Amino acid sequence: MAKSQLKSDAIMEQMKQHLSTDAGKDLAKKIxxxxxxxxxxxxxxxxEVVYxxxxxxxxxxxxxxxGGKPDATFSFTDEDFVKVALGKMNPQIAFMRGAMKIKGSLSAAQKFTPDIFPKPSKM
Structure with a gap:
Protein backbone atom coordinates (compact mmCIF):
# COMPACT_ATOMS: atom_id res chain seq x y z
CA MET A 1 0.00 0.00 0.00
CA ALA A 2 1.52 3.29 -1.08
CA LYS A 3 1.58 5.92 1.64
CA SER A 4 -0.28 8.84 0.17
CA GLN A 5 0.77 12.19 1.51
CA LEU A 6 -2.18 13.55 3.43
CA LYS A 7 -2.76 17.28 3.66
CA SER A 8 -3.53 16.59 7.31
CA ASP A 9 0.14 15.74 7.88
CA ALA A 10 1.07 19.38 7.33
CA ILE A 11 -1.60 20.56 9.77
CA MET A 12 -0.48 18.06 12.40
CA GLU A 13 3.10 19.16 11.91
CA GLN A 14 2.05 22.78 12.52
CA MET A 15 0.02 21.66 15.54
CA LYS A 16 3.09 19.90 16.95
CA GLN A 17 5.13 23.10 16.64
CA HIS A 18 2.26 25.20 17.98
CA LEU A 19 2.04 23.10 21.15
CA SER A 20 5.68 23.80 21.91
CA THR A 21 4.97 27.56 22.03
CA ASP A 22 3.59 29.44 25.04
CA ALA A 23 0.21 29.82 23.34
CA GLY A 24 0.17 26.08 22.69
CA LYS A 25 1.08 25.31 26.30
CA ASP A 26 -1.74 27.56 27.54
CA LEU A 27 -4.12 25.77 25.21
CA ALA A 28 -3.06 22.36 26.53
CA LYS A 29 -3.54 23.58 30.12
CA LYS A 30 -6.96 25.00 29.31
CA ILE A 31 -8.31 21.94 27.49
CA GLU A 48 -6.75 5.64 8.03
CA VAL A 49 -3.75 7.45 9.42
CA VAL A 50 -4.12 7.89 13.16
CA TYR A 51 -2.92 10.93 15.06
CA GLY A 67 -2.43 5.78 27.48
CA GLY A 68 -5.86 4.21 27.92
CA LYS A 69 -8.80 5.64 26.03
CA PRO A 70 -8.73 9.04 24.36
CA ASP A 71 -11.38 11.49 25.60
CA ALA A 72 -12.81 11.63 22.09
CA THR A 73 -11.98 10.03 18.76
CA PHE A 74 -12.79 11.72 15.47
CA SER A 75 -12.84 10.17 12.03
CA PHE A 76 -12.60 12.30 8.90
CA THR A 77 -11.53 12.11 5.32
CA ASP A 78 -8.35 14.08 4.71
CA GLU A 79 -10.24 16.78 2.83
CA ASP A 80 -12.89 17.26 5.52
CA PHE A 81 -10.33 17.30 8.33
CA VAL A 82 -8.45 20.07 6.56
CA LYS A 83 -11.67 22.07 6.13
CA VAL A 84 -12.56 21.74 9.83
CA ALA A 85 -9.00 22.44 11.05
CA LEU A 86 -8.74 25.56 8.89
CA GLY A 87 -12.14 26.78 10.04
CA LYS A 88 -13.70 26.40 6.58
CA MET A 89 -16.28 23.93 7.90
CA ASN A 90 -18.03 24.17 11.25
CA PRO A 91 -17.45 20.97 13.29
CA GLN A 92 -21.17 20.69 14.15
CA ILE A 93 -22.10 20.91 10.48
CA ALA A 94 -19.38 18.40 9.59
CA PHE A 95 -20.85 16.03 12.18
CA MET A 96 -24.43 16.48 10.96
CA ARG A 97 -23.39 15.88 7.36
CA GLY A 98 -21.50 12.73 8.34
CA ALA A 99 -18.19 14.33 7.33
CA MET A 100 -16.96 13.77 10.89
CA LYS A 101 -17.66 10.79 13.12
CA ILE A 102 -17.20 11.01 16.89
CA LYS A 103 -16.65 8.34 19.53
CA GLY A 104 -16.20 9.01 23.21
CA SER A 105 -17.21 11.99 25.32
CA LEU A 106 -19.42 14.52 23.57
CA SER A 107 -18.50 17.21 26.07
CA ALA A 108 -14.82 16.58 25.26
CA ALA A 109 -15.68 16.57 21.56
CA GLN A 110 -17.33 19.99 21.84
CA LYS A 111 -14.02 21.49 22.94
CA PHE A 112 -12.47 20.28 19.70
CA THR A 113 -12.84 23.42 17.62
CA PRO A 114 -10.79 25.06 14.88
CA ASP A 115 -9.50 27.39 17.62
CA ILE A 116 -7.22 24.66 18.93
CA PHE A 117 -5.35 24.61 15.63
CA PRO A 118 -2.69 27.19 14.89
CA LYS A 119 -3.73 29.70 12.30
CA PRO A 120 -2.11 28.39 9.14
CA SER A 121 0.77 30.22 7.64
CA LYS A 122 0.48 30.08 3.86
CA MET A 123 0.56 26.43 2.85
Missing part, protein backbone atom coordinates in the same frame (compact mmCIF):
# COMPACT_ATOMS: atom_id res chain seq x y z
CA UNK A 32 -6.43 19.06 29.14
CA UNK A 33 -8.00 16.37 26.93
CA UNK A 34 -6.69 13.70 24.58
CA UNK A 35 -8.06 13.47 21.06
CA UNK A 36 -7.45 10.68 18.62
CA UNK A 37 -7.95 11.72 15.03
CA UNK A 38 -8.35 9.13 12.31
CA UNK A 39 -7.83 10.56 8.85
CA UNK A 40 -8.66 8.55 5.75
CA UNK A 41 -7.41 9.50 2.29
CA UNK A 42 -10.83 9.10 0.63
CA UNK A 43 -13.40 7.23 2.68
CA UNK A 44 -13.84 7.18 6.46
CA UNK A 45 -12.69 3.87 7.90
CA UNK A 46 -10.32 2.88 5.08
CA UNK A 47 -6.51 3.22 5.15
CA UNK A 52 -3.15 11.68 18.74
CA UNK A 53 -3.45 15.31 19.83
CA UNK A 54 -2.62 15.05 23.51
CA UNK A 55 -3.66 18.28 25.21
CA UNK A 56 -2.67 16.89 28.59
CA UNK A 57 0.98 16.51 27.64
CA UNK A 58 0.88 19.06 24.84
CA UNK A 59 2.06 16.82 22.03
CA UNK A 60 1.01 15.37 18.71
CA UNK A 61 1.96 11.81 17.83
CA UNK A 62 1.21 9.44 15.00
CA UNK A 63 -0.36 6.10 15.80
CA UNK A 64 -3.17 5.04 18.17
CA UNK A 65 -3.30 6.45 21.69
CA UNK A 66 -1.60 4.14 24.17
Missing amino acids: GLVYQINVAPKKIGFD VVDLKKGEVTKGPYE
Whole structure:
Protein backbone atom coordinates (compact mmCIF):
# COMPACT_ATOMS: atom_id res chain seq x y z
CA MET A 1 0.00 0.00 0.00
CA ALA A 2 1.52 3.29 -1.08
CA LYS A 3 1.58 5.92 1.64
CA SER A 4 -0.28 8.84 0.17
CA GLN A 5 0.77 12.19 1.51
CA LEU A 6 -2.18 13.55 3.43
CA LYS A 7 -2.76 17.28 3.66
CA SER A 8 -3.53 16.59 7.31
CA ASP A 9 0.14 15.74 7.88
CA ALA A 10 1.07 19.38 7.33
CA ILE A 11 -1.60 20.56 9.77
CA MET A 12 -0.48 18.06 12.40
CA GLU A 13 3.10 19.16 11.91
CA GLN A 14 2.05 22.78 12.52
CA MET A 15 0.02 21.66 15.54
CA LYS A 16 3.09 19.90 16.95
CA GLN A 17 5.13 23.10 16.64
CA HIS A 18 2.26 25.20 17.98
CA LEU A 19 2.04 23.10 21.15
CA SER A 20 5.68 23.80 21.91
CA THR A 21 4.97 27.56 22.03
CA ASP A 22 3.59 29.44 25.04
CA ALA A 23 0.21 29.82 23.34
CA GLY A 24 0.17 26.08 22.69
CA LYS A 25 1.08 25.31 26.30
CA ASP A 26 -1.74 27.56 27.54
CA LEU A 27 -4.12 25.77 25.21
CA ALA A 28 -3.06 22.36 26.53
CA LYS A 29 -3.54 23.58 30.12
CA LYS A 30 -6.96 25.00 29.31
CA ILE A 31 -8.31 21.94 27.49
CA GLY A 32 -6.43 19.06 29.14
CA LEU A 33 -8.00 16.37 26.93
CA VAL A 34 -6.69 13.70 24.58
CA TYR A 35 -8.06 13.47 21.06
CA GLN A 36 -7.45 10.68 18.62
CA ILE A 37 -7.95 11.72 15.03
CA ASN A 38 -8.35 9.13 12.31
CA VAL A 39 -7.83 10.56 8.85
CA ALA A 40 -8.66 8.55 5.75
CA PRO A 41 -7.41 9.50 2.29
CA LYS A 42 -10.83 9.10 0.63
CA LYS A 43 -13.40 7.23 2.68
CA ILE A 44 -13.84 7.18 6.46
CA GLY A 45 -12.69 3.87 7.90
CA PHE A 46 -10.32 2.88 5.08
CA ASP A 47 -6.51 3.22 5.15
CA GLU A 48 -6.75 5.64 8.03
CA VAL A 49 -3.75 7.45 9.42
CA VAL A 50 -4.12 7.89 13.16
CA TYR A 51 -2.92 10.93 15.06
CA VAL A 52 -3.15 11.68 18.74
CA VAL A 53 -3.45 15.31 19.83
CA ASP A 54 -2.62 15.05 23.51
CA LEU A 55 -3.66 18.28 25.21
CA LYS A 56 -2.67 16.89 28.59
CA LYS A 57 0.98 16.51 27.64
CA GLY A 58 0.88 19.06 24.84
CA GLU A 59 2.06 16.82 22.03
CA VAL A 60 1.01 15.37 18.71
CA THR A 61 1.96 11.81 17.83
CA LYS A 62 1.21 9.44 15.00
CA GLY A 63 -0.36 6.10 15.80
CA PRO A 64 -3.17 5.04 18.17
CA TYR A 65 -3.30 6.45 21.69
CA GLU A 66 -1.60 4.14 24.17
CA GLY A 67 -2.43 5.78 27.48
CA GLY A 68 -5.86 4.21 27.92
CA LYS A 69 -8.80 5.64 26.03
CA PRO A 70 -8.73 9.04 24.36
CA ASP A 71 -11.38 11.49 25.60
CA ALA A 72 -12.81 11.63 22.09
CA THR A 73 -11.98 10.03 18.76
CA PHE A 74 -12.79 11.72 15.47
CA SER A 75 -12.84 10.17 12.03
CA PHE A 76 -12.60 12.30 8.90
CA THR A 77 -11.53 12.11 5.32
CA ASP A 78 -8.35 14.08 4.71
CA GLU A 79 -10.24 16.78 2.83
CA ASP A 80 -12.89 17.26 5.52
CA PHE A 81 -10.33 17.30 8.33
CA VAL A 82 -8.45 20.07 6.56
CA LYS A 83 -11.67 22.07 6.13
CA VAL A 84 -12.56 21.74 9.83
CA ALA A 85 -9.00 22.44 11.05
CA LEU A 86 -8.74 25.56 8.89
CA GLY A 87 -12.14 26.78 10.04
CA LYS A 88 -13.70 26.40 6.58
CA MET A 89 -16.28 23.93 7.90
CA ASN A 90 -18.03 24.17 11.25
CA PRO A 91 -17.45 20.97 13.29
CA GLN A 92 -21.17 20.69 14.15
CA ILE A 93 -22.10 20.91 10.48
CA ALA A 94 -19.38 18.40 9.59
CA PHE A 95 -20.85 16.03 12.18
CA MET A 96 -24.43 16.48 10.96
CA ARG A 97 -23.39 15.88 7.36
CA GLY A 98 -21.50 12.73 8.34
CA ALA A 99 -18.19 14.33 7.33
CA MET A 100 -16.96 13.77 10.89
CA LYS A 101 -17.66 10.79 13.12
CA ILE A 102 -17.20 11.01 16.89
CA LYS A 103 -16.65 8.34 19.53
CA GLY A 104 -16.20 9.01 23.21
CA SER A 105 -17.21 11.99 25.32
CA LEU A 106 -19.42 14.52 23.57
CA SER A 107 -18.50 17.21 26.07
CA ALA A 108 -14.82 16.58 25.26
CA ALA A 109 -15.68 16.57 21.56
CA GLN A 110 -17.33 19.99 21.84
CA LYS A 111 -14.02 21.49 22.94
CA PHE A 112 -12.47 20.28 19.70
CA THR A 113 -12.84 23.42 17.62
CA PRO A 114 -10.79 25.06 14.88
CA ASP A 115 -9.50 27.39 17.62
CA ILE A 116 -7.22 24.66 18.93
CA PHE A 117 -5.35 24.61 15.63
CA PRO A 118 -2.69 27.19 14.89
CA LYS A 119 -3.73 29.70 12.30
CA PRO A 120 -2.11 28.39 9.14
CA SER A 121 0.77 30.22 7.64
CA LYS A 122 0.48 30.08 3.86
CA MET A 123 0.56 26.43 2.85
